[in-house]
Amino acid sequence: MKNISLPTLYLGMILLVAAVVPGYSTTYTVQVGNYFFNPQTITNVNPGDTIHWVWVTGTHTTTSTTIPAGAATWDEPITSSSPTYDYIPTVPGTYNYKCTPHRSEERRVGKECRSRW
Helix, strand or coil: CCCCCHHHHHHHHHHHHHHHCCCCCCEEEEEEECCEEECCECCCCCCCCEEEEEECCCCEEEEECCCCCCCCCCEEEECCCCCEEEECCCCCCCCEEECHHHHHHHHHHCCCCEEEC
16 A cells, blocks of 8 residues: 655645635625716726626616627616626626616716726
8 A cells, every 4th residue: 555645645635625615706786876886996806706786776777888808798777676787707807887778868967877897
């Protein structure tokens, strides 16, 4: 029978645990209301994190505008009947999004209902 050294045994256990334990991810919550996303900007989002939009008031969307190549686009309602939406970025980069119903209206009042991370 072959003897296994203690350091080799420890290394094997560490590798086994690293392969089984999932990595950590962060969930960022964005409140959606009349003419606002709160927060407006989220920094340090990593692939695998979750962006969680939550309805506060009104009828809105979260709609991707410019996103990194290879990332999935989205266009989802945020309303009292669809109060949340989750998006998990898979590609590093800057993601810009807007509220489609308020896009033209915001031009008139000089406000923008858009955000980024």
